[in-house]
Amino acid sequence: MTYMIHGATGAQGAPVAAALIAAGKPVTALTRDADAVVDGARVLAVDYSSAADLAEAYRGAEGVFVHLPVAPEEDCLAFARNIVAAVRQARPARVVFSTSGGLASTDGEGGRDDSAQSAVSVVVTGLADSGISYAVIEPRFYLENLLLPNVIAGVREEGVLRYSLPSGFRASWASHLDIADVATVLFERTDVTGVVSVGQYPAVSGEELADAFSTRLGRTVTYSATAPHAFFAPLAPMLGEQAATAIADMYVAVSTRPDHSITAERSAQKLLGVTPRTPSQWLAGIDL
The missing domain is CATH 3.40.50.720 (NAD(P)-binding Rossmann-like Domain)
Known part of the structure; x- marks a missing residue:
């Protein structure tokens, strides 16, 4: 079996x-x-x-x-x-x-x-x-989302972690x-x-994720919230237009909640x- x-x-x-x-x-x-x-x-x-x-x-x-x-x-x-x-x-x-x-x-x-x-x-x-x-x-x-090309490039090149969740928003x-x-x-x-x-419990914020990158890289990384549809638009060729839009819509809905824990x-x-x-x-x- x-x-x-x-x-x-x-x-x-x-x-x-x-x-x-x-x-x-x-x-x-x-x-x-x-x-x-x-x-x-x-x-x-x-x-x-x-x-x-x-x-x-x-x-x-x-x-x-x-x-x-x-x-x-x-x-x-x-x-x-x-x-x-x-x-x-x-x-x-x-x-x-x-x-x-x-x-x-x-x-x-x-x-x-x-x-x-x-x-x-x-x-x-x-x-x-x-x-x-x-x-x-x-x-x-998924933490692996933070390795998407439009995310990790900003971390490496600018010291900025951009993601489609509001500042201070906690997620697991x-x-x-x-x-x-x-x-x-x-x-x-x-x-x-x-x-x-x-997932993480207690849940963590984007700023805390950026702090983890700071520790790992030995230099300051800050967090920057990006509107979901603007964030996922560059990923449409990889995900497909419909899928990228659906995922962005989900992030919009999630962002209206107190947290995602x-x-x-x-x-x-x-x-x-x-x-x-x-x-x-x-x-x-x-x-x-």
């Missing part, structure tokens, strides 16, 4: 695959590229467009790690329904789903707007109703490596179900005993 890891050659899935391989687990890397190579893993070409292909991949699996790609919401809704249909048909032993920053909680952490069905809510509700052992990893923002940041740590534990801790929030009650710290890296700890492993 193997662990099926979606996006195992990408930013989110690769650390999960690597962590499981390092732990001696059999891993199958699910990727759209049949020629991809993942050291220590079998590679299987499959994507989210076919529920039948997904079910074939999931059948007999010890665990499945799944997340939705960066794509227009209409496409993600179709992918979400295919994932749920495949899980119900194949019935793998355990499914761990990362919301990739979307909110699945309804316990006061920000919640979701159930008046408008989202792709994340389709997967979360579908897993909850499937009868399959599952858990949902719910991060807020996490690394993809933290997600991998939590996913690995959740495959073992089948007693833990539902939402597990991953996880709560202690649903945190990986409390539920699993897994503490995420601080920004300084994360930066220590980054070649700047």
